[in-house]
């Protein structure tokens with residue numbers, strides 16, 4: 159447990175650094191490339207606007223949309239709306255877009271012990287292309303990002319423990 163606690167702490171620290179960091183390395187010339195390679199926590203990688211896509215989630219642990227189609231590098235604004243009523247600690251939802259080569263089962267098993275970082279495991283931070291906040295009932299959050307430039311199928315999941323495993327996932331199809 160001690161090891162886990164320190165992992166949580168370092169994960170939180172990394173997140174905090176990521177949020178406040180604006181070093182030269184994050185100011186990439188090509189925003190779409192940055193979006194594909196880094197996380198949405200870097201403001202430099204975020205478009206100021208994008209095609210609006212609304213996704214709902216509820217207590218049945220499903221997204222209402224399991225496919226999103228986008229053009230390579232397209233600016234998107236995904237809003238997740240939690241229409242459920244069960245409290246966040248037992249039924250939180252988020253929308254996490256991951257790199258195409260992400261090992262989803264490994265992500266899910268590490269997410270289960272990453273409560274300190276809203277179930278985004280620090281070891282998978284570089285696989286997260288975009289993510290909303292973890293939402294309680296009747297909350298919503300929007301994440302703006304550039305679709306990856308490389309055509310392909312990019313998985314999105316709810317990182318709350320157990321939810322991906324029961325089907326709370328979908329794909330961003332870039333073509």
Ligand SMILES: [Cu+2]
Nearest residue numbers: 251316318321
């Ligand atoms: Cu969920």
